[in-house]
Amino acid sequence: MLYFDSDLLSIVTLLTPATFVVAITIAVLRRNNSISKSSISNNSTDNTSRGTKTKLSLSSSPLPTADAGIFETLRELAGDRTPSWMLEQARKLGSYSYRLPISMSGVFEMVVIGDASLGRSILLDPRNEKALDLLKTFEITLGGTCMFTQPNDLAKTTRQKMSRAFGPGLVKGRMATVCKRRIEAWVETVLEPTIESGGTIDPCREMLDVAFKIVCEVVFDYDATREECELFLDHGEVTAVEFGFKQMMNPLRPILGRWLAERDRAFESVRWIQSFGLKMLEEHQRKKKMTKEPSSIPTTVISLIDDDPRYPSNKEKLPELLLWLFAGHDTVGFSMGTALYHLAQNPSELTKVRTALLRRDTDTADAARSLREVQNVIRESHRLLPVTANISIRKLGTDTVTPDGLSTIPKGATVFLPQYLPNHDHRIFEDPSTFRPDRWNTPSKEMLESSMPFSVGPRSCPGLALARVEMDSILPVLIRDYDFEVVQEGEPKFFITLKPVGVLLRPKHAATKGSENKQ
Numbered sequence: 001m002l003y004f005d006s007d008l009l010s011i012v013t014l015l016t017p018a019t020f021v022v023a024i025t026i027a028v029l030r031r032n033n034s035i036s037k038s039s040i041s042n043n044s045t046d047n048t049s050r051g052t053k054t055k056l057s058l059s060s061s062p063l064p065t066a067d068a069g070i071f072e073t074l075r076e077l078a079g080d081r082t083p084s085w086m087l088e089q090a091r092k093l094g095s096y097s098y099r100l101p102i103s104m105s106g107v108f109e110m111v112v113i114g115d116a117s118l119g120r121s122i123l124l125d126p127r128n129e130k131a132l133d134l135l136k137t138f139e140i141t142l143g144g145t146c147m148f149t150q151p152n153d154l155a156k157t158t159r160q161k162m163s164r165a166f167g168p169g170l171v172k173g174r175m176a177t178v179c180k181r182r183i184e185a186w187v188e189t190v191l192e193p194t195i196e197s198g199g200t201i202d203p204c205r206e207m208l209d210v211a212f213k214i215v216c217e218v219v220f221d222y223d224a225t226r227e228e229c230e231l232f233l234d235h236g237e238v239t240a241v242e243f244g245f246k247q248m249m250n251p252l253r254p255i256l257g258r259w260l261a262e263r264d265r266a267f268e269s270v271r272w273i274q275s276f277g278l279k280m281l282e283e284h285q286r287k288k289k290m291t292k293e294p295s296s297i298p299t300t301v302i303s304l305i306d307d308d309p310r311y312p313s314n315k316e317k318l319p320e321l322l323l324w325l326f327a328g329h330d331t332v333g334f335s336m337g338t339a340l341y342h343l344a345q346n347p348s349e350l351t352k353v354r355t356a357l358l359r360r361d362t363d364t365a366d367a368a369r370s371l372r373e374v375q376n377v378i379r380e381s382h383r384l385l386p387v388t389a390n391i392s393i394r395k396l397g398t399d400t401v402t403p404d405g406l407s408t409i410p411k412g413a414t415v416f417l418p419q420y421l422p423n424h425d426h427r428i429f430e431d432p433s434t435f436r437p438d439r440w441n442t443p444s445k446e447m448l449e450s451s452m453p454f455s456v457g458p459r460s461c462p463g464l465a466l467a468r469v470e471m472d473s474i475l476p477v478l479i480r481d482y483d484f485e486v487v488q489e490g491e492p493k494f495f496i497t498l499k500p501v502g503v504l505l506r507p508k509h510a511a512t513k514g515s516e517n518k519q
Contacts, residue, residue: 063111063407065099067092073101078245080493083389083420090114096421097402109413114421116428116450118403119392122415123457126152127397130459131414134393137248139319141239143274146319148327152458158320159462161308165219165301166465174298175466178217179473186210191482191507200487200504203344204337207474208233211333214470219301219324219463221287222280232276235269236326240496242266277322281306281314324463331387332467334499335453336474339381342435344484344505349437353377354510357480368472374479376437378471382453383423384435389498392417392455420498422450483508 066073066089076085089112090096096114113119122128135149142148147158186206194201209229216224242263247253257263284302301324311317343350356373368374393416400409409415424432428446429439440447454461461467490502 063097063099063402063409064093064095065101066112068101070101080495082494083418083498084492084494086112086114086390086416086418087421087424090421096425109410110416111409111413112416112418112421113409114418114425115403116422116425116446118400119417119422120449120452120456122394122396122400122417123392123452123455123459125397126458128394128415129397131393131395133395134248134414137243140243140247141270141273142319142322142326143277144316144319146323147462148323156458161304162301162462165299165304166463167299170299171465171469175218175469176473179214179470182210182214182217183474183477187477191478195507195509198506200506202337203340203484203503203505204334204499204501205233207337207340208329208333210474211329211336211470215325215328215466216280218466219328220280220321221284221298221300221302228276231272232325235272236330238266238269239273243270244496273322274318277318277325278314281317281321327461328463328466330497331461332470334387334497335378335382335467336471337503338385338387338500339377339471339475340478340484340505341486341490341500341503342381342384343377343479344486346435347483349377349435350479350483352437353479357476368476369468371476372441373437374472374476376440377479378475379440379451379453380435380437383429383451384433385492385498385500386419386423386453387497387499388453388455389420389494390416390418391496392419419452425450481510483510 068076068089076082079085089098097118098112100110100112102108102110113122129152130148132149132151139145139149147155147162150158186209190201190206209226212229212232213224213226216222243266247257253263281302284306288303288306302321305311305317305320308317311320343353353373356371357368360367360371393414396409396411396413396415399411400413401407402409422428426432428444428450443451454464454467484505484507486503487506488502488504490500490504492498493501
C-alpha cells in the first residue's frame, strides 16, 4: 500500500518546492544526457574530522547513484517496503552508501548511508542535526515544539532534565514492578482466555497494548484502559499518515487538503489525542494538589515536565508529554511482538532460551539482562527486522568523507541512515536473512558496530532504560511458560516503523516447570 494520493499532482509534489524544481531539472537534463547518474562533487572540501584539506581527484571512485528513476525513487520512498528497496539498491550497486537520483551536485543532496562505521560516526557527531525541516509536521499532532523537533542544543537540555525519571534505582524498582504487574494482568485477562478458547493473537498489537499501559503508568502515573489504548493507536495511525507522511512529503497538501475528508478525520484524531494528553496531565495535577506529602509522588516524566518553569502552561507542556507517549510505546511494543513472531517461526530457538531460563529459575529483569540466550534473541530479532529501520535522518553540519577517503558528502546534505542495511550486510553477517541468535555468542567488532537499535549519539533514544526493562521483564515470562504456533505468517510492512503485519499466533501452555500449575 502506498501512502500518497494516486493523482499526478500528489506524486510530483512529494518533495519540498525547491527540491521539486531540482528534480524536474535533473529529469530534463538527464534526458539530454547532460548529467551523469553517478556524478558527485569532486571539489576541494574541508574535512573537519581530520583537520586537513582533502582533494578528490577526478580518478577517484564517486559515490554511486541508485539505479532508479526519479519517480520510481519517490514511489519507493513513499511505499511500505522502503528498507527492502534500499537494500536491493545497495546490493545492485555493490555499495551500501549511495546517492538518491533526486540529488543534484552542488544544489541538493539526498544520500543513503548503509555503511555501519560511517553511519555511526554521523550519528555521534553533534554537528549533524536531525532533519528538522522534515519533522515540523509532527508538531501538528503534538500541539507544538518538543525535544523531537528541537535542535541539538535545546534537545540536550530537555534530555538532561528528563534523565532523572530513568535513574538506576527507579529502573530496578518502580519500572520493573510495573512491567511485571502489567504482563501478569495481560496473561490473566488476554492470553489465558485465548488459550482456553483455542484462539489466536496478533503479537504486535497485543504487545503494543501492554507497552502503552506501562508507559502511561511509568511515565505519566496514569492507569490507562484497553479502550484508551485502542483509540490512541487508531487515532495515532490516522495522524501519522496525514501529518507524519503525506503533508511532510507534499507541501501543497495543506492547500489542496481542505477538500479531503481524510484530512478532516486526521484533525479530529489530533483533537482526541491532545484531549487525552491533557486528561493525563490534569489527573496528575489533581493528585499533586490533593496529596499532603509531595515526596509520595513518584519521579516521573510528567512530574518533571509539570514542574519545569520552561513550560508555563499546560499548552506548552502537552507537546513534550505526547512525544513520550508516542515514542515510548510503539518501538518497544513492536520489538516484543516481532521477537515473539521470530521465536514462533523458530521453535527450537524458543526451546533453547526456555531451557536457559528454567536452569536459572528466576524471572527478574536483572537475571534476564545477564542471561546470554535472552539477549541474543532480542538482539537478533532487532537485527533481522529492526523496528527503527529507517527513522534516523540527519542534515550534515560538515563535509563528510567516506571511510575509503574517495568520496565526499557535502555539508547540508540530507542523509538517510537505514538500520536495515548494515543489519543485512552479508560482509558482516553470514546468511543475514536467517534468524540465528547464536551468532551473537561471539560477535565481531563489525557486528557490534552495526547494532544500533536505539540509535547512538546525542539524539539516541532517551527512554532506553525503560525499553530495556520492559523487554527484559516481559519476554522471559512468555518464553518460559508458553509456546506460540504461527497460524498466519503476515509480511513486513514499513511506515515510520518496520513490523510484521497480519501475523496471527496460537498460544499454548509449555510443558515445563514454569507452567505446570496451568495444566
